[in-house]
Amino acid sequence: MADQPTALERFVQGILPENPVYRQLLGLCPTLAVTNGMKPALTMAVSVAFVLVCANVVISLIRNLLKPHLRIVVFTLTIATFVTVADRVLAAYMFQMSKTLGPYIPLIIVNCLIICRCEVCASKQGPVTAAADGLGQALGFGLALASIAAVREILGTGMLMGFRVLPALWPDWVIMVLPPGAFLTLGLLLGLVNYIDYKREEARK
Amino acid sequence: MSLKKSNLAQAWLVLLLATLFGTALAGIQAKLGPVIEANKVKETMAKIPALVLGEDLAAELAADNQTLTIKSRVIEIKKNGTTKFYTVYDAWLPDGKMVGHVVKAVGQGYADKIELLVGVDAPGKRITGLFVLEQKETPGLGAKILEDAWRGQFKEKSTEKTLSVVKGGEVKEDEIDSISGATISSKSVTGMVNTTVANVASQLQIADGPDNTKTPAVQNEEPGKDKERS
Numbered sequence: 001m002a003d004q005p006t007a008l009e010r011f012v013q014g015i016l017p018e019n020p021v022y023r024q025l026l027g028l029c030p031t032l033a034v035t036n037g038m039k040p041a042l043t044m045a046v047s048v049a050f051v052l053v054c055a056n057v058v059i060s061l062i063r064n065l066l067k068p069h070l071r072i073v074v075f076t077l078t079i080a081t082f083v084t085v086a087d088r089v090l091a092a093y094m095f096q097m098s099k100t101l102g103p104y105i106p107l108i109i110v111n112c113l114i115i116c117r118c119e120v121c122a123s124k125q126g127p128v129t130a131a132a133d134g135l136g137q138a139l140g141f142g143l144a145l146a147s148i149a150a151v152r153e154i155l156g157t158g159m160l161m162g163f164r165v166l167p168a169l170w171p172d173w174v175i176m177v178l179p180p181g182a183f184l185t186l187g188l189l190l191g192l193v194n195y196i197d198y199k200r201e202e203a204r205k
Numbered sequence: 206m207s208l209k210k211s212n213l214a215q216a217w218l219v220l221l222l223a224t225l226f227g228t229a230l231a232g233i234q235a236k237l238g239p240v241i242e243a244n245k246v247k248e249t250m251a252k253i254p255a256l257v258l259g260e261d262l263a264a265e266l267a268a269d270n271q272t273l274t275i276k277s278r279v280i281e282i283k284k285n286g287t288t289k290f291y292t293v294y295d296a297w298l299p300d301g302k303m304v305g306h307v308v309k310a311v312g313q314g315y316a317d318k319i320e321l322l323v324g325v326d327a328p329g330k331r332i333t334g335l336f337v338l339e340q341k342e343t344p345g346l347g348a349k350i351l352e353d354a355w356r357g358q359f360k361e362k363s364t365e366k367t368l369s370v371v372k373g374g375e376v377k378e379d380e381i382d383s384i385s386g387a388t389i390s391s392k393s394v395t396g397m398v399n400t401t402v403a404n405v406a407s408q409l410q411i412a413d414g415p416d417n418t419k420t421p422a423v424q425n426e427e428p429g430k431d432k433e434r435s
């Protein structure tokens with residue numbers, strides 16, 4: 001396996017070139033569900049980052065012991081453990097936020113992004129690369145969540161993290177903080193990212 | 206069968222990891238469980254003034270830097286051969302006047318267990334408020350039981366009548382408008398309120414004043430105390 005990407009390549013790829021949301025369209029459930037405000041979006045991003053990095057490192061450490069037909073069980077077991085840790089810690093130290101996020105924290109278990117990284121990177125490469133991969137992907141996921149949350153919160157309430165950014169005259173587009181706003185924003189931003197990419201390809205030629 | 210092919214030999218890693226992770230999680234639960242329970246009790250205590258006095262009066266009281274005296278007790282209800290336990294919080298104004306009670310109710314919702322706080326006035330005649338302590342109902346549908354507009358319907362309802370859930374439109378006295386798309390959540394919350402009120406309302410009167418006993422205002426909750434035992 002000589003042509004596996006290095007740790008640095010893995011890290012950089014996760015942020016934009018292989019962004020989990022805008023490029024791989026993974027982890028869309030939390031992307032749509034918790035981006036009606038910046039605070040829940042960031043809490044979700046940090047929780048996913050914790051689970052992703054920990055699961056990646058653990059899987060990478062035991063990668064030589066994995067039986068091919070039992071690997072998914074091991075991935076799920078590992079991920080579920082770290083998700084439970086994240087869920088309990090949030091309930092203990094950020095009680096209100098944990099109530100706001102409700103079932104979406106336990107649902108990180110079924111976030112395909114994490115199992116995908118275990119499969120693609122952690123089960124094949126060393127712990128340093130796996131950690132770098134986890135960090136990069138988590139950063140990419142966080143950026144995507146933050147960008148969607150920023151658009152939705154600003155247009156929907158005129159505020160960002162409790163600070164007014166649009167003049168008070170702004171007629172709050174309530175639909176943006178409601179579920180349809182999530183689909184609208186994701187679709188438009190996805191289109192924008194693709195358009196920019198297309199233009200850059202054009203310019204290169 | 207050779208050892209290599211036996212199931213145990215193949216699955217040893219899964220078994221080992223399950224044991225290790227399970228132990229680690231048990232440790233974390235042992236450490237964080239009490240903190241989480243304390244958070245819940247703290248939230249209950251913070252909600253009680255608004256539940257028995259209403260939002261406005263509760264805000265006034267807080268603005269005057271006064272607090273209610275709150276004590277908790279457990280009411281035992283024997284019915285049809287089963288015994289139910291309800292945690293009840295009694296609240297007194299600073300001048301010693303009893304203002305009302307808050308009863309904790311636990312029941313099955315659409316997705317998972319729902320925990321409610323039901324506020325009842327001092328004589329046990331009217332519901333003064335409803336708060337959802339814990340729920341995992343469907344976001345966007347059943348989770349609307351959290352919203353003021355829906356919970357507010359329970360205010361001022363008589364505790365002597367059974368509330369029924371109706372769909373859409375005209376809501377008469379003793380009726381609760383169902384959340385569209387979440388009939389089961391609406392019905393389970395209303396049902397829980399009905400059962401709780403029917404069981405407990407007559408038992409709420411209390412002779413004790415706020416200072417008669419030395420029990421601390423916040424007692425440790427025993428999880429599962431309100432569950433039905435047969």
